[in-house]
Amino acid sequence: MKTEASQLDTMTCQRARLARDARFDGRFFIAVKTTGIYCRPICPASPPKESNVTYFDSAIGASQAGFRPCLRCRPDSAPSSPAWQGTDTTIIRALKLIDEGALNEGDISTLASRLGISDRYLRQLFKRHLGITPTYYAQHQRCLLAKKLLHESHLPIHEIAIASGFNSVRRFNEVFKKIMTIPPSQIRRVQGKETSLTLQLAYRPPFDWVAMFEFLKMRCVEGLEWVEDNVYCRTFAYQSTHGIIKVSQNTKQHCLNVVIDSEQLKDIFGLTNHLRRCFDLDSDSFTIERYIGQVMPSAEIHSGLRIPSVWSIFEAGVRAICGQQVSVSAAHKLVSKIVTNLGSPFHDHFLFPAPQVIADSELAFLKMPLARKETLRNFARWFINDFNESLIGLSDIKGIGPWTIDYLKMRGLSDSDIWLASDLGVKNALKKVSLINSPSHAQPFRSYLTFQLWRQLN
DSSP states (O other): OOSBOOSSOHHHHHHHHHHTOGGGBTTBEEEETTTTEEEOTTOOSOOOOGGGEEEESSHHHHHHTTOEEOTTTOGGGSOOOOTTTTSOHHHHHHHHHHHTTHHHHSOHHHHHHHHTSOHHHHHHHHHHHTSSOHHHHHHHHHHHHHHHHHHHOOOOHHHHHHHTTOSOHHHHHHHHHHHHSSOHHHHOOOOOOOSEEEEEEEOOSOOOHHHHHHHHHHTOOTTTEEEETTEEEEEEEETTEEEEEEEEEETTTTEEEEEEEESOOTTHHHHHHHHHHHTTTTOOHHHHHHHHTTTSOGGGOOTTOOOOOOSOHHHHHHHHHHTTTSOHHHHHHHHHHHHHHHSOEETTEEOOOOHHHHHHOOOTTOOSOHHHHHHHHHHHHHHHHHOOTTOTTGGGSTTOOHHHHHHIIIIISOOSOOOOTTOHHHHHHTTTOOOSSOGGGGTTOHHHHHHHHHHTTO
């Protein structure tokens, strides 16, 4: 990635910022030379003269060039821009691991080992794609989260420092001032104490929350998930954090409001990125739907459709196995029985059971064939002993075929390019909608084509 904007031409950036077009939010950032501030395209401030503006691909690029974030439009809240991604899977995985907190506890050598490369090559990848070091990227992400918490919560600064991945308040203040060019105290003036946290997670419109909410509501697992009006709720476990999330849409701000209720907020750094993945907030529907339009008649495309991912790959596997050859309703009754019988009680609800608990259970409470129960137990054992993101070895388990693996990739790993050709719902939808080209024309977004066809059944 170059320092200055390269993914869009200058004329496009100019028109987008003058129109405050939310479809470009996060795709580029506007640095104002006269004020030393960088903004989002949707910033409500009076637009500066074009001669005083420089465009950047990323907030990191603007920050590294010496500009500080605007306190009105808050660039830390912009949806990320994936336009440059796809050229190197190693750097994408490295960014994902850092966003999950890989450098909070470990060092660059440990991260490089997990990626199967040398730490020297890892630094070269970051320099080539981002123009920065892995350490700077991690520090910048921590500071963006901290700034978000300073704006949106009443958590004391020392708790924000820990929640953002810093080991001490002194180190937090030092790094924050260096990267953001202002001290935390200049943003935070009111301190308090709370056990719940409300965050605004931005997306780039269009985003059809109603379609996502309906999809999740239809598949709610009793004891684990529930809905309140237009709010989706569930218990969760993320690393060492357990709690409840409540998610609703804020259409005016183009974001989701997420309330996190937890007794400790140590892993918020990774949790916020996990939430973005689960609700598919960083996808560019405008770009995706151009690809879908090459396969599906444009009149049939449901704009703003996103992919709701399952909370964990293990939970996705259990749901997929229970959903084999049964209706959606029957499948989720089976999963509900697993949760209520084997899950840990949590605030009048349950946490999803751990793999070892399912592996050790006879599953006698489930009304399903013995072979299907054995598939569940074997999947849990595979997850404990042999799990890998390539899902190597999973097809060796009796009862797990191509459909189950593809479903896992799509909703468990958020793979954007899964075409569920053998799915009964897809087959039924194709009786209603005739594709104008082969599904291959929608690559690398065939998962969205699958969801578009599922939507035709509603």
